[in-house]
Amino acid sequence: xxxxxxxxxxxxxxxxxxxxxxxxxxxxxxxxxxxxxxxxxxxxxxxxxxxxxxxxxxxxxxxxxxxxxxxxxxxxxxxxxxxxxxxxxxxxxxxxxxxxxxxxxxxxxxxxxxxxxxxxxxxxxxxxxxxxxxxxxxxxxxxxxxxxxxxxxxxxxxxxxxxxxxxxxxxxxxxxxxxxxxxxxxxxxxxxxxxxxxxxxxxxxxxxxxxxxxxxxxxxxxxxxxxxxxxxxxxxxxxxxxxxxxxxxxxxxxxxxxxxxxxxxxxxxxxxxxxxxxxxxxxxxxxxxxxxxxxxxxxxxxxxxxxxxxxxxxxxxxxxxxxxxxxxxxxxxxxxxxxxxxxxxxxxxxxxxxxxxxxxxxxxxxxxxxxxxxxxxxxxxxxxx
Ligand SMILES: Nc1ncnc2c1ncn2[C@@H]1O[C@H](COP(=O)(O)OP(=O)(O)OP(=O)(O)O)[C@@H](O)[C@H]1O
Ligand SMILES: [Mg+2]
Numbered sequence: 001x002x003x004x005x006x007x008x009x010x011x012x013x014x015x016x017x018x019x020x021x022x023x024x025x026x027x028x029x030x031x032x033x034x035x036x037x038x039x040x041x042x043x044x045x046x047x048x049x050x051x052x053x054x055x056x057x058x059x060x061x062x063x064x065x066x067x068x069x070x071x072x073x074x075x076x077x078x079x080x081x082x083x084x085x086x087x088x089x090x091x092x093x094x095x096x097x098x099x100x101x102x103x104x105x106x107x108x109x110x111x112x113x114x115x116x117x118x119x120x121x122x123x124x125x126x127x128x129x130x131x132x133x134x135x136x137x138x139x140x141x142x143x144x145x146x147x148x149x150x151x152x153x154x155x156x157x158x159x160x161x162x163x164x165x166x167x168x169x170x171x172x173x174x175x176x177x178x179x180x181x182x183x184x185x186x187x188x189x190x191x192x193x194x195x196x197x198x199x200x201x202x203x204x205x206x207x208x209x210x211x212x213x214x215x216x217x218x219x220x221x222x223x224x225x226x227x228x229x230x231x232x233x234x235x236x237x238x239x240x241x242x243x244x245x246x247x248x249x250x251x252x253x254x255x256x257x258x259x260x261x262x263x264x265x266x267x268x269x270x271x272x273x274x275x276x277x278x279x280x281x282x283x284x285x286x287x288x289x290x291x292x293x294x295x296x297x298x299x300x301x302x303x304x305x306x307x308x309x310x311x312x313x314x315x316x317x318x319x320x321x322x323x324x325x326x327x328x329x330x331x332x333x334x335x336x337x338x339x340x341x342x343x344x345x346x347x348x349x350x351x352x353x354x355x356x357x358x359x360x361x362x363x364x365x366x367x368x369x370x371x372x373x374x375x376x377x378x379x380x381x382x383x384x385x
Pocket of ligand 2: 025049
Protein backbone atom coordinates (compact mmCIF):
# COMPACT_ATOMS: atom_id res chain seq x y z
CA UNK A 1 0.00 0.00 0.00
CA UNK A 2 1.19 3.54 -0.71
CA UNK A 3 0.68 6.53 1.56
CA UNK A 4 -1.48 8.20 -1.12
CA UNK A 5 -3.75 5.10 -1.20
CA UNK A 6 -3.86 5.10 2.55
CA UNK A 7 -4.75 8.72 3.05
CA UNK A 8 -7.51 8.48 0.46
CA UNK A 9 -9.66 6.73 3.04
CA UNK A 10 -8.60 8.73 6.10
CA UNK A 11 -9.81 11.85 7.83
CA UNK A 12 -7.10 11.91 10.48
CA UNK A 13 -3.48 10.77 10.35
CA UNK A 14 -1.25 11.11 13.40
CA UNK A 15 2.54 11.02 13.08
CA UNK A 16 4.37 9.78 16.17
CA UNK A 17 8.04 9.19 16.89
CA UNK A 18 11.05 10.37 18.83
CA UNK A 19 12.74 13.80 18.62
CA UNK A 20 14.26 15.18 15.44
CA UNK A 21 13.53 12.17 13.22
CA UNK A 22 11.34 14.03 10.75
CA UNK A 23 7.78 13.88 12.08
CA UNK A 24 7.02 17.45 11.08
CA UNK A 25 8.67 16.96 7.70
CA UNK A 26 6.72 13.75 7.05
CA UNK A 27 3.43 15.27 8.22
CA UNK A 28 3.92 18.27 5.93
CA UNK A 29 5.00 16.08 2.99
CA UNK A 30 1.92 13.89 3.40
CA UNK A 31 -0.28 16.98 3.63
CA UNK A 32 1.16 18.28 0.40
CA UNK A 33 0.63 14.95 -1.27
CA UNK A 34 -3.01 14.78 -0.20
CA UNK A 35 -3.55 18.34 -1.47
CA UNK A 36 -2.07 17.27 -4.81
CA UNK A 37 -4.75 14.57 -4.89
CA UNK A 38 -7.40 17.27 -4.70
CA UNK A 39 -8.10 17.09 -0.98
CA UNK A 40 -8.41 19.95 1.45
CA UNK A 41 -5.82 19.22 4.14
CA UNK A 42 -4.77 20.76 7.42
CA UNK A 43 -1.35 19.97 8.86
CA UNK A 44 -1.53 20.62 12.57
CA UNK A 45 2.02 21.08 13.66
CA UNK A 46 4.07 21.69 16.76
CA UNK A 47 7.14 23.81 16.67
CA UNK A 48 8.29 23.16 13.08
CA UNK A 49 11.93 23.82 12.26
CA UNK A 50 12.25 27.56 11.65
CA UNK A 51 13.27 27.37 8.02
CA UNK A 52 10.33 25.17 7.14
CA UNK A 53 7.93 27.40 9.08
CA UNK A 54 9.33 30.46 7.30
CA UNK A 55 9.07 29.03 3.86
CA UNK A 56 5.50 27.92 4.53
CA UNK A 57 4.69 31.41 5.83
CA UNK A 58 3.78 30.00 9.24
CA UNK A 59 5.77 32.30 11.47
CA UNK A 60 3.46 35.20 10.91
CA UNK A 61 0.26 33.40 11.75
CA UNK A 62 0.74 31.62 15.06
CA UNK A 63 -2.28 29.68 16.16
CA UNK A 64 -4.40 30.47 13.08
CA UNK A 65 -5.13 28.13 10.24
CA UNK A 66 -3.01 29.41 7.35
CA UNK A 67 -3.43 28.51 3.71
CA UNK A 68 -0.16 27.60 2.02
CA UNK A 69 0.39 29.03 -1.42
CA UNK A 70 0.97 26.13 -3.81
CA UNK A 71 1.64 28.29 -6.89
CA UNK A 72 4.59 27.11 -8.92
CA UNK A 73 4.20 23.45 -7.95
CA UNK A 74 2.24 22.53 -11.05
CA UNK A 75 -0.84 21.74 -9.01
CA UNK A 76 -3.43 23.84 -10.84
CA UNK A 77 -5.50 20.77 -11.70
CA UNK A 78 -5.51 19.49 -8.12
CA UNK A 79 -6.38 22.97 -6.87
CA UNK A 80 -9.28 23.15 -9.32
CA UNK A 81 -10.56 19.90 -7.78
CA UNK A 82 -10.44 21.50 -4.32
CA UNK A 83 -6.89 20.55 -3.34
CA UNK A 84 -5.72 22.94 -0.62
CA UNK A 85 -2.95 22.80 1.93
CA UNK A 86 -3.45 24.52 5.27
CA UNK A 87 -1.15 24.54 8.25
CA UNK A 88 -1.39 25.65 11.82
CA UNK A 89 1.05 25.75 14.70
CA UNK A 90 -0.27 24.78 18.07
CA UNK A 91 -0.13 27.37 20.78
CA UNK A 92 -1.10 25.90 24.13
CA UNK A 93 -2.20 29.01 25.90
CA UNK A 94 -4.27 30.24 22.97
CA UNK A 95 -5.91 26.85 22.49
CA UNK A 96 -6.78 26.61 26.14
CA UNK A 97 -8.23 30.13 26.13
CA UNK A 98 -10.33 29.31 23.07
CA UNK A 99 -11.53 26.15 24.71
CA UNK A 100 -12.58 27.97 27.84
CA UNK A 101 -14.42 30.53 25.76
CA UNK A 102 -16.32 27.76 24.04
CA UNK A 103 -17.35 25.76 27.03
CA UNK A 104 -17.75 28.37 29.77
CA UNK A 105 -21.41 28.49 30.75
CA UNK A 106 -21.55 32.29 30.60
CA UNK A 107 -19.36 35.32 29.94
CA UNK A 108 -18.84 35.98 33.62
CA UNK A 109 -17.40 32.51 34.29
CA UNK A 110 -15.32 32.84 31.14
CA UNK A 111 -13.81 36.17 32.12
CA UNK A 112 -13.17 35.12 35.68
CA UNK A 113 -11.18 32.09 34.67
CA UNK A 114 -9.29 33.85 31.88
CA UNK A 115 -8.29 36.60 34.27
CA UNK A 116 -7.46 34.30 37.15
CA UNK A 117 -3.77 34.63 37.96
CA UNK A 118 -3.29 30.95 38.62
CA UNK A 119 -4.92 30.04 35.35
CA UNK A 120 -2.69 32.52 33.54
CA UNK A 121 0.39 31.11 35.20
CA UNK A 122 -0.42 27.44 34.70
CA UNK A 123 -2.61 27.03 31.61
CA UNK A 124 0.41 26.45 29.44
CA UNK A 125 1.46 23.62 31.68
CA UNK A 126 -1.74 22.14 32.88
CA UNK A 127 -1.37 18.38 33.19
CA UNK A 128 1.75 18.68 30.98
CA UNK A 129 -0.66 19.53 28.30
CA UNK A 130 0.83 19.98 24.88
CA UNK A 131 -0.52 16.60 23.88
CA UNK A 132 -3.84 17.37 25.42
CA UNK A 133 -4.09 20.64 23.54
CA UNK A 134 -3.30 18.80 20.33
CA UNK A 135 -6.24 16.52 20.92
CA UNK A 136 -8.46 19.47 21.78
CA UNK A 137 -7.55 21.24 18.58
CA UNK A 138 -8.10 18.00 16.72
CA UNK A 139 -11.55 17.64 18.12
CA UNK A 140 -12.27 21.15 16.94
CA UNK A 141 -10.92 20.87 13.39
CA UNK A 142 -11.89 17.26 12.65
CA UNK A 143 -15.34 17.75 14.17
CA UNK A 144 -15.94 20.91 12.16
CA UNK A 145 -15.47 18.97 8.92
CA UNK A 146 -13.76 21.97 7.40
CA UNK A 147 -11.07 19.63 6.05
CA UNK A 148 -11.09 16.35 4.15
CA UNK A 149 -7.97 15.28 6.03
CA UNK A 150 -6.11 16.45 9.12
CA UNK A 151 -2.48 15.40 9.57
CA UNK A 152 -1.31 15.79 13.14
CA UNK A 153 2.34 16.21 13.96
CA UNK A 154 2.99 15.32 17.60
CA UNK A 155 5.58 16.48 20.11
CA UNK A 156 8.59 14.19 20.52
CA UNK A 157 7.15 12.35 23.48
CA UNK A 158 9.37 9.87 25.23
CA UNK A 159 6.44 7.90 26.44
CA UNK A 160 3.70 7.04 23.98
CA UNK A 161 1.23 6.97 26.81
CA UNK A 162 1.63 10.69 27.30
CA UNK A 163 0.03 11.32 24.00
CA UNK A 164 -2.51 8.53 23.86
CA UNK A 165 -3.58 9.02 27.42
CA UNK A 166 -3.77 12.79 27.32
CA UNK A 167 -7.55 12.98 27.51
CA UNK A 168 -7.58 10.54 30.40
CA UNK A 169 -4.96 12.51 32.24
CA UNK A 170 -6.91 15.71 32.06
CA UNK A 171 -9.99 13.94 33.28
CA UNK A 172 -8.03 12.71 36.26
CA UNK A 173 -6.74 16.20 36.87
CA UNK A 174 -10.29 17.40 36.88
CA UNK A 175 -11.54 14.53 38.94
CA UNK A 176 -14.27 15.92 41.12
CA UNK A 177 -13.03 14.06 44.17
CA UNK A 178 -9.61 15.68 43.88
CA UNK A 179 -11.05 19.09 43.30
CA UNK A 180 -13.36 18.79 46.25
CA UNK A 181 -10.44 19.26 48.55
CA UNK A 182 -9.92 22.72 47.15
CA UNK A 183 -13.55 23.49 46.52
CA UNK A 184 -15.05 22.83 49.90
CA UNK A 185 -13.73 25.87 51.71
CA UNK A 186 -14.61 28.13 48.83
CA UNK A 187 -18.09 26.69 48.50
CA UNK A 188 -18.77 27.35 52.09
CA UNK A 189 -17.51 30.87 51.79
CA UNK A 190 -15.53 30.28 54.93
CA UNK A 191 -12.03 29.99 53.63
CA UNK A 192 -10.62 32.18 56.31
CA UNK A 193 -13.66 32.39 58.56
CA UNK A 194 -13.72 31.27 62.14
CA UNK A 195 -15.84 28.15 61.66
CA UNK A 196 -13.58 26.14 59.45
CA UNK A 197 -13.75 22.41 60.05
CA UNK A 198 -12.05 19.32 58.70
CA UNK A 199 -8.73 18.61 57.11
CA UNK A 200 -9.02 20.86 54.11
CA UNK A 201 -9.95 23.83 56.26
CA UNK A 202 -6.94 23.31 58.49
CA UNK A 203 -4.69 22.81 55.51
CA UNK A 204 -6.04 25.95 53.91
CA UNK A 205 -5.40 28.01 57.00
CA UNK A 206 -1.87 26.71 57.14
CA UNK A 207 -1.29 27.34 53.47
CA UNK A 208 -2.76 30.79 53.93
CA UNK A 209 -0.04 31.58 56.42
CA UNK A 210 2.60 30.41 53.99
CA UNK A 211 1.32 31.73 50.67
CA UNK A 212 -0.93 34.57 51.69
CA UNK A 213 -4.68 34.89 51.60
CA UNK A 214 -4.90 36.32 48.11
CA UNK A 215 -3.05 33.48 46.50
CA UNK A 216 -5.30 30.95 48.18
CA UNK A 217 -8.39 32.77 47.12
CA UNK A 218 -7.17 32.75 43.55
CA UNK A 219 -6.47 29.06 43.84
CA UNK A 220 -9.89 28.35 45.21
CA UNK A 221 -11.62 30.41 42.53
CA UNK A 222 -9.53 28.63 39.94
CA UNK A 223 -10.66 25.18 40.99
CA UNK A 224 -14.18 26.33 41.52
CA UNK A 225 -14.38 27.63 37.98
CA UNK A 226 -12.81 24.52 36.59
CA UNK A 227 -15.46 22.51 38.30
CA UNK A 228 -18.07 24.36 36.28
CA UNK A 229 -16.20 23.47 33.11
CA UNK A 230 -15.78 19.84 34.04
CA UNK A 231 -18.75 18.48 32.11
CA UNK A 232 -17.66 20.31 28.98
CA UNK A 233 -14.18 18.83 29.22
CA UNK A 234 -15.54 15.37 29.77
CA UNK A 235 -17.79 15.45 26.76
CA UNK A 236 -14.96 16.60 24.55
CA UNK A 237 -12.60 14.06 26.01
CA UNK A 238 -15.01 11.25 25.19
CA UNK A 239 -15.43 12.57 21.67
CA UNK A 240 -11.66 12.69 21.17
CA UNK A 241 -11.20 9.13 22.39
CA UNK A 242 -13.98 8.07 20.04
CA UNK A 243 -12.25 9.90 17.21
CA UNK A 244 -9.03 7.98 17.81
CA UNK A 245 -10.97 4.76 17.40
CA UNK A 246 -12.68 5.62 14.13
CA UNK A 247 -11.75 3.54 11.06
CA UNK A 248 -10.88 6.83 9.33
CA UNK A 249 -8.07 7.50 11.84
CA UNK A 250 -4.57 6.04 11.54
CA UNK A 251 -1.22 6.42 13.26
CA UNK A 252 2.04 6.50 11.37
CA UNK A 253 5.29 5.79 13.18
CA UNK A 254 8.22 7.92 12.00
CA UNK A 255 11.82 7.14 12.90
CA UNK A 256 15.43 7.49 11.84
CA UNK A 257 17.71 4.48 11.22
CA UNK A 258 19.52 4.85 14.53
CA UNK A 259 19.33 2.54 17.52
CA UNK A 260 17.55 4.87 19.95
CA UNK A 261 15.03 6.02 17.39
CA UNK A 262 14.26 2.48 16.20
CA UNK A 263 13.80 1.43 19.77
CA UNK A 264 11.21 4.13 20.35
CA UNK A 265 9.54 3.17 17.05
CA UNK A 266 9.35 -0.47 18.22
CA UNK A 267 7.78 0.69 21.44
CA UNK A 268 5.19 2.74 19.54
CA UNK A 269 4.37 -0.20 17.26
CA UNK A 270 3.78 -2.48 20.24
CA UNK A 271 1.84 0.11 22.14
CA UNK A 272 -0.43 0.98 19.21
CA UNK A 273 -1.07 -2.71 18.57
CA UNK A 274 -1.87 -3.30 22.24
CA UNK A 275 -4.38 -0.48 22.16
CA UNK A 276 -5.91 -1.65 18.89
CA UNK A 277 -5.01 1.63 17.19
CA UNK A 278 -4.76 1.39 13.39
CA UNK A 279 -1.12 1.65 12.38
CA UNK A 280 -0.50 0.86 8.70
CA UNK A 281 3.25 1.18 8.90
CA UNK A 282 6.50 2.96 9.61
CA UNK A 283 8.43 5.66 7.81
CA UNK A 284 12.18 5.35 8.22
CA UNK A 285 13.50 8.78 7.38
CA UNK A 286 17.03 9.99 6.80
CA UNK A 287 18.32 6.69 5.49
CA UNK A 288 21.65 6.39 3.74
CA UNK A 289 20.48 4.66 0.61
CA UNK A 290 23.21 3.67 -1.78
CA UNK A 291 22.60 2.05 -5.08
CA UNK A 292 23.40 -1.28 -3.61
CA UNK A 293 26.31 -2.88 -5.32
CA UNK A 294 29.93 -2.06 -4.69
CA UNK A 295 31.13 0.44 -7.24
CA UNK A 296 34.57 0.75 -8.68
CA UNK A 297 34.90 4.48 -9.31
CA UNK A 298 37.78 3.84 -11.72
CA UNK A 299 35.47 1.77 -13.89
CA UNK A 300 32.50 4.15 -13.62
CA UNK A 301 34.27 7.47 -13.79
CA UNK A 302 37.70 6.60 -15.11
CA UNK A 303 37.33 7.91 -18.66
CA UNK A 304 35.48 11.06 -17.65
CA UNK A 305 37.97 11.75 -14.86
CA UNK A 306 40.91 11.31 -17.20
CA UNK A 307 39.42 13.85 -19.57
CA UNK A 308 38.37 16.39 -16.92
CA UNK A 309 41.69 16.12 -15.11
CA UNK A 310 43.91 16.04 -18.18
CA UNK A 311 45.79 19.15 -17.02
CA UNK A 312 46.45 17.71 -13.54
CA UNK A 313 49.32 15.46 -12.60
CA UNK A 314 48.15 11.89 -13.36
CA UNK A 315 48.35 10.69 -9.78
CA UNK A 316 45.97 13.47 -8.55
CA UNK A 317 43.07 12.14 -10.57
CA UNK A 318 43.83 8.63 -9.45
CA UNK A 319 44.01 9.74 -5.79
CA UNK A 320 40.65 11.48 -6.06
CA UNK A 321 39.08 8.38 -7.54
CA UNK A 322 40.52 6.27 -4.76
CA UNK A 323 39.04 8.60 -2.14
CA UNK A 324 35.71 8.51 -3.89
CA UNK A 325 35.86 4.74 -3.79
CA UNK A 326 36.60 4.77 -0.08
CA UNK A 327 33.73 7.20 0.61
CA UNK A 328 31.33 5.04 -1.35
CA UNK A 329 32.47 1.96 0.55
CA UNK A 330 31.83 3.71 3.88
CA UNK A 331 28.42 4.84 2.73
CA UNK A 332 27.62 1.34 1.64
CA UNK A 333 28.68 -0.07 4.98
CA UNK A 334 26.51 2.47 6.74
CA UNK A 335 23.59 1.57 4.53
CA UNK A 336 24.04 -2.16 5.21
CA UNK A 337 24.32 -1.49 8.95
CA UNK A 338 21.11 0.53 8.84
CA UNK A 339 19.39 -2.34 7.00
CA UNK A 340 20.54 -4.70 9.71
CA UNK A 341 19.34 -2.44 12.50
CA UNK A 342 15.96 -2.05 10.81
CA UNK A 343 15.60 -5.82 10.50
CA UNK A 344 16.68 -6.49 14.07
CA UNK A 345 15.02 -3.61 15.88
CA UNK A 346 12.02 -2.68 13.79
CA UNK A 347 10.78 -5.56 11.64
CA UNK A 348 10.39 -7.74 14.70
CA UNK A 349 7.73 -5.36 15.99
CA UNK A 350 5.84 -5.19 12.69
CA UNK A 351 3.18 -7.54 11.43
CA UNK A 352 2.95 -8.73 7.85
CA UNK A 353 0.44 -6.19 6.63
CA UNK A 354 2.37 -3.19 7.88
CA UNK A 355 4.44 -1.30 5.34
CA UNK A 356 7.92 0.16 5.74
CA UNK A 357 8.66 3.29 3.74
CA UNK A 358 12.22 4.62 3.45
CA UNK A 359 13.15 8.23 2.79
CA UNK A 360 16.80 9.02 2.07
CA UNK A 361 18.75 11.61 3.95
CA UNK A 362 19.08 14.56 1.61
CA UNK A 363 22.13 16.76 1.47
CA UNK A 364 20.12 19.79 2.50
CA UNK A 365 17.51 20.34 5.19
CA UNK A 366 13.97 19.88 3.96
CA UNK A 367 12.76 23.43 4.19
CA UNK A 368 10.48 24.28 1.28
CA UNK A 369 7.59 22.93 -0.75
CA UNK A 370 9.65 21.39 -3.59
CA UNK A 371 11.76 19.46 -1.07
CA UNK A 372 8.61 18.36 0.77
CA UNK A 373 7.28 17.09 -2.57
CA UNK A 374 10.53 15.19 -2.96
CA UNK A 375 10.10 13.57 0.46
CA UNK A 376 6.51 12.71 -0.48
CA UNK A 377 7.67 10.97 -3.65
CA UNK A 378 9.26 8.27 -1.47
CA UNK A 379 5.96 7.41 0.17
CA UNK A 380 4.50 5.50 -2.76
CA UNK A 381 4.34 1.73 -2.88
CA UNK A 382 7.62 0.52 -1.42
CA UNK A 383 9.85 -0.76 -4.15
CA UNK A 384 8.00 1.08 -6.91
CA UNK A 385 10.13 4.16 -6.93
N1 LIG B 1 15.18 13.15 4.75
C1 LIG B 1 15.78 14.24 5.23
N2 LIG B 1 16.95 14.67 4.71
C2 LIG B 1 17.57 15.77 5.19
N3 LIG B 1 17.11 16.52 6.21
C3 LIG B 1 15.95 16.13 6.78
C4 LIG B 1 15.22 14.99 6.33
N4 LIG B 1 14.10 14.86 7.09
C5 LIG B 1 14.14 15.88 7.97
N5 LIG B 1 15.23 16.64 7.79
C6 LIG B 1 15.64 17.81 8.58
O1 LIG B 1 15.89 17.37 9.92
C7 LIG B 1 15.42 18.32 10.85
C8 LIG B 1 14.41 17.66 11.78
O2 LIG B 1 13.24 17.32 11.04
P1 LIG B 1 11.80 17.56 11.66
O3 LIG B 1 11.68 18.92 12.22
O4 LIG B 1 10.81 17.14 10.63
O5 LIG B 1 11.86 16.47 12.82
P2 LIG B 1 10.83 16.27 14.02
O6 LIG B 1 10.75 14.79 14.25
O7 LIG B 1 9.56 16.96 13.73
O8 LIG B 1 11.62 16.99 15.17
P3 LIG B 1 11.06 17.42 16.64
O9 LIG B 1 11.00 16.13 17.40
O10 LIG B 1 12.10 18.35 17.13
O11 LIG B 1 9.73 18.03 16.42
C9 LIG B 1 14.86 19.47 10.04
O12 LIG B 1 15.82 20.47 9.93
C10 LIG B 1 14.57 18.85 8.67
O13 LIG B 1 14.68 19.79 7.63
MG1 LIG C 1 8.57 18.45 14.83
